[in-house]
Amino acid sequence: MSGTAQMPGPVARRIRAGEIAELYQRSRAADVGFSEQEFARILDEIVAKYLPAGTREGDALEFCRGLRLEELALARACAAGHEHAWEIFLTRHREKLYDAARSITREDVSARELADSLYADLYGTETRDGRRTCKLTYYTGRGSLEGWLRATLAQEYVNRYRRRRREVSLEEKTEAGAQFAAADPPVQPALDPRLAQATDAVLAALTAEERFILASYHLDGRTLAEIARSLGVHESTVSRKLEKVVGAVRTRIMDELLRRGLSHRQAEEALEADVRDVRVNVSARLSQKDSASAFYRKGSD
């Protein structure tokens, strides 16, 4: 076990050696073959990734304490090829990974295919500069390892879907359209540009959570229960907020339009003109503005 006195990274600069030792002990990294110095280097990398340069010692320590240290050590040991770590990983997560894949795809064959492809990535079949790269290297302990695996599976699933989108038939698209973000036909250009400006101003004044609830419910077609689960609040809370926001948005847009010189009648017409013909365009519903590769940042996961 090596000491921590000469550690040059941000962790060593911001966190005292005794506290690093405590984090190391909590992580049980020694059980999977990491020295304290090696573990501190992993923390360095994570701190550098998420915290700005001027972060105070207390904040950095709190951040490190908030990490899933034991799972972080396990994942990094697996990435380093530690046999015992792999045994633990497979025992704990093998079944959960398949279950998560099944809950995402809702179908056994696709689930197994998805989980197997992730297994290959986790084990590290791809090589970069002659070295095996393992996806577990990207796990940073911000959430649980199980949650990270689920998120990675979900990313892979959505990426696959987007890649395959151009190859499937219209019937399949229509069928799959119910599962993905819905897109309405674009607003007619003949509409008064002040309507878009007023709407943008009103949306910008909403909180991020309010916009998220609006988008999840009205764009994605998610249920109140699903949104509540995402936000970790009660379904009734989401219902109340949604009702409040929908009412407020309409009123505020009207106010904005009046402020921008429209008469009351013009403002009402401008708002109502676009709700008369809600057409469902399957092709537009399936379209996505950003490329699928955007999920994986370069050099990251």
Next chain:
Amino acid sequence: MAEVPRIVRERLRSQAVGEHPDANVLSAFAEHVLKEQEREQVLDHLSRCADCRQIAALTAPEVTEERLAAAARAPAVAKQSWWRSPILHWGALTAAALVVLIAVGARMRLREGRSASAPAIATYSSNEVAQKSTIPAPEVSLPPVEQKQSSKKLASGPPPREPAGSTGKPGGVAGGIVGGGVAGGVGRGETVGESVRKDEAAFGTAAGAGVRNAPPPPPPPAPVAPQMKMQAKAAELDSLRLNTGIEKSRQKATPAPPAAASETVEVTSAAPGVKSEAAALSQRRDAMLAKRASLSSRWSVSDSGALQRSFDGGRSWKEVAVGDGITFRAVATVGSDVWAGGSGATLYHSADSAEHWSRVSMQANGRTPSGDIVRIEFSSAQDGAVTTSTGETWTTSDGGATWRCQ
């Protein structure tokens, strides 16, 4: 839910997306362990990016059967039965109140009529029993059951002022109406479980039966305003219920009342039993009310971190004051047990549906939890787990007396 104008959907969709959060941040978001500032940033991105919303939704932990069962226990807002609509709910309560008022009014009229024919009637309040020991035996008007027992043994004494039938009948009629009214009102008016209804009905029936055998009521009070009169009658009704216990204990504790002179002494000696019986009744009623409250209430935590409770299936919420300066982040209920936790790993517990709260000390091997409590799950009153924002999971299998850290 009201529809938003199409322009809103369009502008929502066309917002600039920016850099996507990685799987680590998305999973931390789904598990609700991000700090407020970072959570806001992620929410801001999610509100603009449909793909990330999709991934975040798929990343959210699956709803387990346990959680489904818990959700099923709580009445859902959208799936309320028609008979739980507010109008019927309050209508039933009003009807029950009316029945009680009519019963009390009928009882008053009966008593007024009786008091005219019986000017000197003793009360059986436990506080006054000792004072009544000085009342001469002939002036004591006994309940029907006791009169049967004492009629043989008081053969040498003067006969009672009224025949047994004349005192028993009016009491029986009034008691029957009150008991039935109370039981029916609670059963129909409240959103309680079937078992509670049975308990309530049993309680009401017992009270009704007791009142039928209850001693004659005290003399009518001095004329007061009608509303005050009603309140006084309600209090009297309660005292009559307690007297039900008094009568039962008296019947049990007095196998052979010997003589007229010793009769009041017997009543005095039965007072401790009477008190314990009354206390047991009171406890039973409290437990029943707590159980009813736990079944009909729903809990949540407000945006500002206050604990809140709803008695109408989530339509309106009322804040519940627990602790000082604590930002609550999680709450869980099992029956009448309520657990609430939040900032500074503070955990509070109430075993009686929030009537009383106690702060729970979580320690294991000299270690205390760190961070905030972000999740509480109890599968029974004894077994539960608490998760903190630092990723620690603390479990208990003895209702929070001892804890283990995982």
